[in-house]
Amino acid sequence: MSGYVLLRHRDIPDLHKLDVYLANGGFAAFKKAVTAMKPEEVLKEVMDSGLRGRGGAGFPTGVKWSFLPNKIWPHYVVANADESEPGTFKDRELLESNPFQFLEGLMLSCYAVQANVGYVYLRGEFWRIAGQIDGCIADLEAAGLLGEKLYGSDYSLRLYTHLGAGAYICGEETALLESIEGNLGQPRLRPPFPATAGLYGKPTVINNVETLANVPPIIERGAAWYRTFGTEKSPGVKIFSLSGNINKPGNYELPLGTTFRELIYTHGGGIPGGRGVKAIMAAGASSTLILANDQSLDTPMDYESTQQLGAPLGSASVIVIDDSVNIAWLVRKTVNFFKHESCGKCTPCREGTFWMDNIARRLISGQGSLKDIDLLYNVASQMQGKCLCALGEFSTMAVASGIEKFRKDFEALVKT
């Protein structure tokens, strides 16, 4: 593969400036859409491309857009820039260094569903980036690319940023909407889904930053071109955030279907000190732990193949765990994260994460018993399928898979 599709700023200096972005083909796709394509043609191109949501769920993007009813107006599009999953830092690089490609994707999404207002919800820690995006929006308004009657058409569009304030749960799309509406970031009961009753009760599309950054090249070069990357069911490129025990941590844009081995050893430069890989987390703290062996290392990282290991690909934030790490310690880390981030709305998650954290802490401090290992596993199992949103479910993944695959690590910490 030559050249980047998403991380183009690595080849083109100053791509975060509007004139540079325009000089490199920027907004050709948006102009083409508004002047020469019907909204449904934009939607169809994205649907045909097979693009799937890059925030973690992997839901087909075009299908998501198509759910908005044409009888209820206005429509809204919200970009989810709340990137908070431990191990994930891909959206941040796009927002910082290639912001206009993301914004053009957001604008194309707005046009496809005929939204006249779009919001960018940024995590509060991205305070500095939010200021930069505000500057980008002002530049677009000054250049006539945002505003009234764009390109002489009847289409008008305004974008606004909304800054969060430190809450992982706001990456969950209905909690994010609550947060914009000025409420606590707590998920809504579904149905109704945001596609019919989202922001201010109106039909709403919520897309991840990376997902949106894929849209301009798809509209410019076509769905067939996009499908030359990746696999049949998982087309396109993906940014893999690589972290943990790895020589060269960072973001790697690769076709979906690249193997774990290629990411870790060819791109990531292997493990410090030449140690062995013990486990892989493909979806950040929400991961089901993957036992590292030849079979798993040679597994292609696409939505279907990774799932066959029993572990969703999620947002493809790959955390590498070397053979010096005790998995019980790791599990405590993940559980403590979810305990802290649980919004408190539903009982299984609020209480479950609290007790899992308590038991896991007891185990790693050497105060636990063999029964505690079973109790921890039991709490995780009891939570599964009972929580209001995915956060509660995610909190059990490393616990259950950790005890199933690395029970010896837990037993080693128990007083005998």
Next chain:
Amino acid sequence: MNELQKQYPDEIRQILAKYPPEYKRSAVMPLLHLAQRQNGHVSPSAIDEIAEILDVSPTDVVSVAGFYTLFHLEEGGRYRIQICTDLPCALRGAEHFLKAVCEELGVAVGETTPDGLFTVEEVKCLAACHRAPMFQLQGDGEIAYHEDQTIEKFRALVNDLRRHAQTHKEAA
């Protein structure tokens, strides 16, 4: 006009313009960020003022402020040193770094230095896993990332901030 409106008339107008007029409650988080800009925390009177601007009860405003970790209802250090010790950072030595920072400043996690300048906090993932150890510095109305940290780099920053605080008694 209340104090907040007198102090930031343009900012408040711009914030309210982002949302449909019938849903101005949406502005509660931006206004909390604004109210916190000068002193690093949201005072009880600012809570009342935000409630007045948005036609909601002070309880609504304070519940939102209490839910999100970046809003502070109580006074802390002028600079909050928020060190990520989540899993990816911990695999790259963040817990040792936290300990070294606490020793350097002579405080425990959650405590503030006697000069009122620094509070050390342990926080969750900040999307900088590849540049750990790292922390964000919340203070003077800003949030800045400091990545690929060592205790030497940290010491230099602390010295800079101490000098800055001597010449600038308050946030700009």
